[in-house]
Amino acid sequence: MNMRILVVDDEPQMRRMLKTGLSVRGYEVMGADDGLAALDAIVSWRPDVVVLDLGLPVLDGLEVCRRVRGWSQVPIIVLSVRDQEQDKVTALDLGADDYLTKPFGMDELLARIRVALRHAARLNATEEPVCTFGDLQIDRAHRRVTVRGQEIHLTPTEYELLHTLTAHAGKVLTHRWLLRTVWGPAYEQDTPTLRVFMTQLRHKIESVPAKPCYILTEPGIGYRFNLQG
């Protein structure tokens, strides 16, 4: 069955362009022109990915994000003309998986959609005890991590951090979200701590820590675990 993509945008031209571009590549596409219609479509049509504009009539895109995350983990890729870091962080904090600024190239959007679909597939698959990303192997049952066959020692926090990153591989995770998830709500603002642990973790798993290929930095926003490795 073809993958379903819901395109939510109040500009008919934008919807039409995306519909043409995505359906020609084999995706099944449906359009929604406001926030409420989007929620309805997510409930009834069950898309695999939602491409969401932020400035929507009736119900704002951010609000759509928040409501959807109450009951669904469907990947949400935000498409918006708002290019301020704060806007991106807000959308990602509310549960969006990715953020693309308009205008964007079709190839870029397609790449993000592929990542989102792979991530969703990984989430849906029953918890594999061992998962592999390139040279990196994580054995969740024994909390063991090996790089190129060599077992490495991680502190409990480092392991927790790596586990969280790989569990959401492909998705942009904001500083705040990571701190809240790994350290707890009281540490939400403690970005320096996160930086220190990221550096340590990169030293242990990356072959060239200065040019990481697993843990990528999203400047000013957070980190993303690279699925390709």
Next chain:
Amino acid sequence: MALVTLLLLLLRPYIQHSTAALLYLPVILVNAVVSGLWVGIGASLLAFAALNYFFMPPYHAIGITSAEDAVRLSTFLCVAVVVSGLAGRSRDHASRAMRHAAHLDALYRLSQAISAEVELERTLPIITDTTVRLLHVQACQIALRDETGAVVAQACSGTLPTEDTQDTQGWLIELPIQSAGHPIGTLRVGHRESAQPLTPSERDLLQMIATQVALVLERARLVEAARHASALAEANHLKSALLSSVSHDLRTPLAVMKGAVSNLLDETVPWEPGMQRELLTSIDEEITHLNRLVGDLLVMSRIEAGALEQSRSWHDLPDLAEQVLARLASQLAHHRVTLDVPPDLPPVRITYTHIDGVLANLLENAAHYTPPGTAITLRAHECGNTLLVEVLDEGPGFPDVVLPRVFEKFVRGSGSERHTDGSGLGLAICKGLVEAHGGTISAENRVGGGVRIAFTLPCEGPTEMPTAGPGTEGAR
């Protein structure tokens, strides 16, 4: 004192002179408390004399017979003087404290009265009135000056010794009013009817009033500054809302174009001609849209900068209206259009393209925002010195929240997807163009539904008209 002495004389056979001395003491004390220190001391001396004269041997003569009597008498005098001194002083303290309390009460009431007011014009008279009442002076004047010494605000109460505010003659006292170390004005009070000078505590009170004036002024300045700041913040907010609106409107068509072009450039996709055509159509439409938006932004910025090119000449409105309707025929095809413009209207001196643009914009809006099949009316008539042009439709009308702001930039009649076609500047441009011709424009929702947008164009006097007056034309 005399009464006590008489009583004691009657009792003299029965009491000792030391008892008499003791009985004098309360009398002295009462005198000192009621009438003050000096009366108390006077009473002490009198009692001393009476004691010596009446109750100590030899009776009815001043003089002392024994050393013991001398000690008794002098001790009595000392005690009496000390007691009346203490009592008198405490009485002075009490009365001073009461005066202080009264002053404080007056100041408190003054500060309460002025804290309820913000305007200088209202607070200063309250202060001068209170000063006159508190200090019992004939007049009080406050004059506030700016850096150059010119009076910026003043208030007077009571009968002024002189009308001239610069004249310092005839005033009892003048105090500078200071704010942050700088003199900002003067507080003056006139003489009293009793011609008494001010006591030190009254001077203190006056100084406190001067301080209050400085505080009032400071507050008035702060209120003004806060108003200014909030107006600036408002303007700033508007400006950033405008910017984000412009950036949204410019980027959206760009995003569609980039998306479509990057689609077409992808050689891995087997493009069917139909799909290619669809993408190319979107690009074409977005280019038209973007071009219109940029054009509108340009006109708008010309209007705002006052740099609109004007080339006015005489035109007949009926001709212009027909031209516009003919040009928009395809857009208006689904509506019942009525043209109600009498052919005998006086010609108007206008920049043709501007008024053409206004009419076209209003008609396009009417066609765009109303359901097909409804009526659109273009009406014009002479109304005093002006020509009134109206465009009426039968659509849903403006939402109530939008109605007062329809002529502002980027305010749209409806939040739905329809706005993709417009720039959000149409009515703002109409307003700018009509006003550049000395006219006015207004919008309202009609009672039976729909919108009425009306604008006026001033007709100039018949003497300036190059053609014959309306009368001859009407006879055609």
